[in-house]
Each structure stands twice: as C-alpha cells, then as structure tokens.
Amino acid sequence: MRVTIKDVSRASGVSIKTVSRVLNKERYVGTETRARVEAAVAALNFRPSMAARSLAGKRSFQIALICDNPSPYYVYEMQSGIRDRCALDGVRMIAQPYDRNSPTLLDDIENLVEATHVDGLILTPPVSDYPAVLDLLAKRGVRFVRVSPGSAAELAPSTFIDNEAAAAAMTAHLLGLGHRRIGFIAGHPSYATSGQRMQGYAKALGKAGIPLDPVLVREGSYDFASGAAAAEDLLALDPPPTAIFASSDDMAAGALTVAHRRGLSVPGQLSVAGFDDTALAGFVWPPLTTIRQPTRVMAYQAADLLLGPADAPVERREVAFELVVRESTGRV
Amino acid sequence: MRVTIKDVSRASGVSIKTVSRVLNKERYVGTETRARVEAAVAALNFRPSMAARSLAGKRSFQIALICDNPSPYYVYEMQSGIRDRCALDGVRMIAQPYDRNSPTLLDDIENLVEATHVDGLILTPPVSDYPAVLDLLAKRGVRFVRVSPGSAAELAPSTFIDNEAAAAAMTAHLLGLGHRRIGFIAGHPSYATSGQRMQGYAKALGKAGIPLDPVLVREGSYDFASGAAAAEDLLALDPPPTAIFASSDDMAAGALTVAHRRGLSVPGQLSVAGFDDTALAGFVWPPLTTIRQPTRVMAYQAADLLLGPADAPVERREVAFELVVRESTGRV
DNA sequence: TTGTACGCGTTATCAA
DNA sequence: TTGATAACGCGTACAA
Numbered sequence: 035m036r037v038t039i040k041d042v043s044r045a046s047g048v049s050i051k052t053v054s055r056v057l058n059k060e061r062y063v064g065t066e067t068r069a070r071v072e073a074a075v076a077a078l079n080f081r082p083s084m085a086a087r088s089l090a091g092k093r094s095f096q097i098a099l100i101c102d103n104p105s106p107y108y109v110y111e112m113q114s115g116i117r118d119r120c121a122l123d124g125v126r127m128i129a130q131p132y133d134r135n136s137p138t139l140l141d142d143i144e145n146l147v148e149a150t151h152v153d154g155l156i157l158t159p160p161v162s163d164y165p166a167v168l169d170l171l172a173k174r175g176v177r178f179v180r181v182s183p184g185s186a187a188e189l190a191p192s193t194f195i196d197n198e199a200a201a202a203a204m205t206a207h208l209l210g211l212g213h214r215r216i217g218f219i220a221g222h223p224s225y226a227t228s229g230q231r232m233q234g235y236a237k238a239l240g241k242a243g244i245p246l247d248p249v250l251v252r253e254g255s256y257d258f259a260s261g262a263a264a265a266e267d268l269l270a271l272d273p274p275p276t277a278i279f280a281s282s283d284d285m286a287a288g289a290l291t292v293a294h295r296r297g298l299s300v301p302g303q304l305s306v307a308g309f310d311d312t313a314l315a316g317f318v319w320p321p322l323t324t325i326r327q328p329t330r331v332m333a334y335q336a337a338d339l340l341l342g343p344a345d346a347p348v349e350r351r352e353v354a355f356e357l358v359v360r361e362s363t364g365r366v
Numbered sequence: 367m368r369v370t371i372k373d374v375s376r377a378s379g380v381s382i383k384t385v386s387r388v389l390n391k392e393r394y395v396g397t398e399t400r401a402r403v404e405a406a407v408a409a410l411n412f413r414p415s416m417a418a419r420s421l422a423g424k425r426s427f428q429i430a431l432i433c434d435n436p437s438p439y440y441v442y443e444m445q446s447g448i449r450d451r452c453a454l455d456g457v458r459m460i461a462q463p464y465d466r467n468s469p470t471l472l473d474d475i476e477n478l479v480e481a482t483h484v485d486g487l488i489l490t491p492p493v494s495d496y497p498a499v500l501d502l503l504a505k506r507g508v509r510f511v512r513v514s515p516g517s518a519a520e521l522a523p524s525t526f527i528d529n530e531a532a533a534a535a536m537t538a539h540l541l542g543l544g545h546r547r548i549g550f551i552a553g554h555p556s557y558a559t560s561g562q563r564m565q566g567y568a569k570a571l572g573k574a575g576i577p578l579d580p581v582l583v584r585e586g587s588y589d590f591a592s593g594a595a596a597a598e599d600l601l602a603l604d605p606p607p608t609a610i611f612a613s614s615d616d617m618a619a620g621a622l623t624v625a626h627r628r629g630l631s632v633p634g635q636l637s638v639a640g641f642d643d644t645a646l647a648g649f650v651w652p653p654l655t656t657i658r659q660p661t662r663v664m665a666y667q668a669a670d671l672l673l674g675p676a677d678a679p680v681e682r683r684e685v686a687f688e689l690v691v692r693e694s695t696g697r698v
Numbered sequence: 699t700t701g702t703a704c705g706c707g708t709t710a711t712c713a714a
Numbered sequence: 715t716t717g718a719t720a721a722c723g724c725g726t727a728c729a730a
Binding site for chain 3: 368370371372382383386389390414415417418419420421422423424425
C-alpha cells in the first residue's frame with residue numbers, strides 16, 4: 035500500500051539506513067549510492083511519513099504559527115510569508131486561528147507543542163508579549179521567534195519595524211503639509227506597538243514645537259468601528275483637526291468613511307492617514323497615505339530565524355517600513 | 367521528560383491498552399476504571415502524541431484545507447469555520463496557502479496526503495473542480511468534501527449556496543428599484559459559481575421581460591482591479607447603466623471606487639451591488655447592498671461532513687444566502 | 699562509507 | 715471488561 039523506506043532500500047539495493055542518510059542529506063554517502071537512492075525515491079514516488087520521522091527523530095519538520103490577530107489580511111500575510119520560507123526547507127506550517135481572549139489559550143499552546151512535536155513557534159502580537167506563554171515555552175525548551183515584541187527583546191529572536199520612527203515620519207509628513215491640529219487614533223493598549231506609535235506621534239510634534247493636545251488623542255481597538263467612532267469624536271471638536279492619523283488601516287478606513295459621510299473626503303479638506311499592516315488601504319477611496327508595514331517580510335524573516343541554527347545568538351531583525359503617500363492627504 | 371501513556375497506566379494501575387481505550391472513548395471500559403484513568407490523565411497533564419497515533423492507528427486526527435483563494439477574508443473565514451468544528455472532535459486543521467497556478471499543485475497535494483496521513487481534505491473553488499485533484503483523491507481512497515462544486519456533485523459530499531437563485535434575487539431587487547439597464551460584472555470562468563451567478567442574472571431579466579444586452583456584461587477576475595476596470599468600461603457606455611451588479615465584493619468595491627471618482631456615489635445616481643463572500647462590504651462607503659454568502663457556515667458544515675461517519679451517503683448540504691439591503695442601492 | 703539493532707508512543711490483534 | 719505483544723515507519727547509536 036504505502037511506499038516506505040524499506041521499499042526504496044530494496045529497489046536501490048542499499049540498507050534502510052543509507053536511504054535515510056540520503057533523505058536527510060547527511061555526509062558520508064557515496065556519490066553513486068546517492069544517485070541510485072535518489073532514482074529509486076523518484077521512481078517509487080516515495081514520501082517519508084512525518085509521523086514516523088517526528089516519532090523517531092529529534093525534529094518534526096513542522097512549525098506552528100500562533101496568531102490571533104483579528105485582521106484577516108494580517109493573518110493571511112503572516113501565513114504566506116512563513117509558508118514561503120518553510121517551503122525552502124521542506125517544513126510544514128501549522129496555522130490555527132486562535133482566540134486571544136480564550137481562557138484556555140495557554141493550555142491550547144501547551145497541547146499543540148506536546149501533541150505535534152513542533153520544532154518551533156512563531157508568536158505574533160499580542161501573544162508575543164504574554165509572559166505566561168513566554169515562560170511556558172522557555173521552560174519547555176521550545177524554540178520560538180517573536181514578531182513585533184514590546185519588551186524583553188533578549189528573550190528570543192524577533193522581527194520588527196521601528197514603529198516610533200514610522201509614526202514620527204508620518205506625523206512629520208502631515209506637519210510638512212501644513213497641518214497643525216492632527217488627530218491621533220491610538221491602538222489598543224494590549225499591543226506594545228500602540229505605545230510605540232503614540233510615542234512617535236508625540237516626539238514629532240515636540241520636535242516641531244507643537245504642544246501635544248490630549249483632546250486630539252483617542253484610543254481605538256484596531257478595528258473599523260472604533261476608528262469610525264474616534265473620528266466622529268475628533269470631528270465634533272471645535273475647532274476640528276485638519277488631519278487624522280490612525281494607528282491601523284482598519285481604523286483609518288473607519289475614519290475615512292466618516293469623512294465621506296461628512297463630505298470631507300475631498301482634497302483641501304480633512305487628510306486621513308494611517309498605518310497599513312495589511313492591504314485595506316488599497317480598497318478605500320480616496321486611497322490613504324500610509325505607513326506600510328511589510329507583514330509578509332516580517333513573517334518570512336521570522337521563519338528564517340526559526341529555521342536557522344539553534345545555537346545562533348538571539349537576533350533582532352529589523353525590517354524597513356515605507357511611507358506611501360497617496361492622494362487622500364491633501365494640503366490643508 | 368515527556369508524559370506518555372505508560373506513565374498514565376502506571377499512575378492509574380491499569381494496562382496501557384486500557385488507557386488507550388479511555389482516550390479513544392471505546393466501549394467496554396468499566397465506569398470506575400474510566401474515572402481512575404481520566405483522573406490520572408488530568409493529574410499528569412498527559413497529551414497523546416499525534417505522531418504516534420497516526421503511525422500506529424488508522425486515524426491521524428488531522429484534516430487539511432486546500433484553499434488557494436486570493437481573498438484573505440475568504441481564507442480566514444474558511445479556516446475559522448473549520449477550526450470551530452474540528453475543536454469539537456479534538457481534530458487539528460492543517461492549512462497551507464496554496465497557489466492555484468502552481469505546476470506542482472497536484473504533487474503538493476499528494477505529498478501532503480502521504481506525509482501527514484490526514485484523515486480527509488476540504489477543497490474550495492476552484493480546486494474543488496479540478497478533475498486531476500478529484501481523481502487523485504478518489505484513487506487513493508482519501509475522504510474529501512467540496513465547497514461550492516460546479517459539477518459532478520455526486521462525487522463527494524459538498525456544501526453550497528444556490529448561486530443562481532441568489533443572483534436572480536439581487537437582480538430582481540434592482541429591477542424592483544426601477545433599474546432597466548443593469549451592468550453585470552461576471553467572475554472568472556475558472557470558477558463554476560461564475561456561470562451560475564450569470565445564469566441567475568439572465569433569468570431574472572428574462573422573467574421581467576427585459577432582453578439581455580451583452581454589452582452590459584463584462585468579465586472580471588474576482589479582484590478589486592478587474593472590478594474597477596469593468597466599471598470604467600460600463601460607465602463609458604452611452605447610455606451608461608444605472609446600476610452595476612458585481613459577482614464578488616472585491617469587484618463591487620472596485621466599481622464603487624470608480625463611482626466615487628466620478629461623483630456617482632450618491633443616492634439617486636449609480637446603484638452598486640455585489641456578492642459578499644467575505645466582509646469587505648462593511649469597509650466601503652456607502653455600504654454595498656450584497657448577497658451575503660456565509661463562508662464561515664459553509665466551512666463549518668464542510669468540516670462537519672468530513673468528520674461524520676465514513677459510510678454516510680454522499681450528502682449535498684445547502685446553506686442559505688441572505689440579501690442584505692444597504693443604502694448604496696438608491697432608487698433610480 | 700555502509701549496515702545492524704533498537705526504540706520512539708501509540709493502536710491493532712488476539713487471547714484471557 | 716481487561717491485558718500482552720506485535721506492529722507502524724523512521725532516526726539514533728554503535729559496529730563493521
């Protein structure tokens with residue numbers, strides 16, 4: 035029925051162990067022997083059983099993505115980036131949508147690690163900053179990489195963008211357009227990046243000699259509805275801000291919708307800008323000026339760190355962000 | 367190090383096999399024995415190794431989602447629905463983003479089946495209609511469920527909505543608003559649903575005694591850009607249509623963007639409507655009138671079919687669609 | 699450079 | 715209702 039190593043060994047006339055050596059690209063295999071084995075593998079269309087490999091060996095050729103981000107685009111990009119990197123090494127990715135508020139999250143993760151023997155995990159915010167999860171993995175000696183961690187960066191390898199510099203760049207851009215009252219919609223405080231982005235906004239204002247007016251700052255929760263609500267609040271001010279900078283694209287889209295509704299979505303009126311973790315900015319009109327966070331690249335690099343040598347020093351790999359200027363940001 | 371069945375058997379004073387029986391909820395286990403074993407399992411925090419289970423047994427407690435849909439929302443909803451159903455049975459989902467144009471798709475799927483010992487697969491369009499894939503799975507005797515299959519429905523269990531009736535309902539709705547020239551943006555022909563939706567549009571027009579004007583029909587490819595391009599074409603007609611009905615929400619969003627750009631996104635002007643496979647309709651302004659396809663429900667039901675008894679007759683499970691009327695569809 | 703013997707943790711078979 | 719023992723397919727350790 036199933037084609038096994040045994041079949042390959044018979045077909046090529048070498049021992050099971052030698053076939054295993056070829057499969058795992060070990061050294062000390064004769065060139066001719068290797069060729070014969072590879073031919074037999076191809077002829078029989080042999081595919082090693084991951085179950086048997088993980089049971090017998092130290093590796094399982096599987097890694098897991100712990101991702102409970104509410105944005106489908108973010109999840110999709112993360113999975114795609116990781117998949118791309120894993121494909122290079124013949125490693126499989128286990129990706130389950132998780133619920134970050136689930137009381138069994140910790141248990142689920144422990145279960146996953148035990149049951150699947152994964153070689154490592156990739157953690158995204160906000161789980162990448164959950165002390166309980168970090169402790170658990172460290173205690174079990176499981177490798178993991180964190181995406182956009184907020185603290186304790188020395189704990190494990192990680193990938194990130196400079197959120198503070200990014201927010202400062204966008205704020206400076208808006209200031210350069212002549213805006214003096216810039217509304218800011220912050221992200222949910224459970225995400226470390228929220229604070230970093232807020233910092234960048236504040237610093238850029240300070241640098242320009244403009245006092246931070248607390249009334250111009252609202253807290254959202256990274257979704258469309260909270261962005262719309264925050265924008266309504268901000269535009270009800272007297273005088274209203276001439277620009278709104280949202281900490282995520284979903285919130286920026288919400289703000290833009292409010293602008294549409296109020297007839298402000300035309301050049302010379304309200305400027306709306308945002309972070310663009312995903313791709314939503316392409317679906318709204320007029321297109322948003324955004325800080326593009328290369329989620330897919332961060333994912334790829336995270337997988338790269340995870341699949342790299344186990345004894346490598348803890349590396350923090352920075353990925354460049356991009357300020358994408360589009361027409362929605364008109365001059366005041 | 368790792369807690370095994372052996373440890374549980376020692377702790378509870380029964381044989382390994384009996385522990386296994388309890389874990390698999392087999393019959394013929396004494397009530398008291400079962401209780402003791404369960405207590406030991408909980409006390410030791412025992413988690414069975416999936417690798418060992420799939421190696422020794424006939425089941426692997428894993429299913430795979432073959433989903434190469436380009437829409438992140440669709441993928442997310444599919445994964446979430448399947449995850450929800452799988453969680454009930456302690457089954458894990460393997461979800462890899464695939465590339466439907468990959469020349470190695472068939473090989474990748476075969477590899478997945480062989481390597482992971484999955485108990486079954488869930489196929490989404492357009493792969494759910496690829497004869498080569500269907501053949502392969504049938505030949506190997508692997509269970510699978512198809513989502514929205516276009517033909518050969520008797521081949522395997524499937525979930526679907528009545529696309530023709532849905533398109534007809536939307537067309538009738540637009541006719542009821544007074545529209546007589548309704549542009550239609552069709553989906554890519556590689557998706558069976560594209561033809562079904564087109565049929566519904568044509569039939570509803572016929573029923574109203576309105577001849578189908580071929581110039582009002584354009585072919586898109588389910589994405590934002592093709593929807594925008596098709597809308598540009600349609601609005602360049604003389605006279606232009608007073609309504610546009612797109613076969614997907616991404617294309618509808620593209621059409622709406624064109625309407626914005628031309629100043630037509632106000633009541634009394636162009637009506638834009640679309641299918642809503644995902645959730646995008648909530649992110650545009652004004653909100654689109656849509657046929658809501660409950661992707662998550664279809665996914666849940668697909669997993670339900672897959673995890674059900676293996677000897678069940680081939681079932682076609684229909685899921686209800688919903689016509690969601692929102693403000694973008696104004697009277698002519 | 700290659701081969702032998704054993705074990706990984708669980709389920710299947712068959713006997714008790 | 716329970717238990718002993720042989721698989722499952724592969725990697726590891728060690729020997730040749």
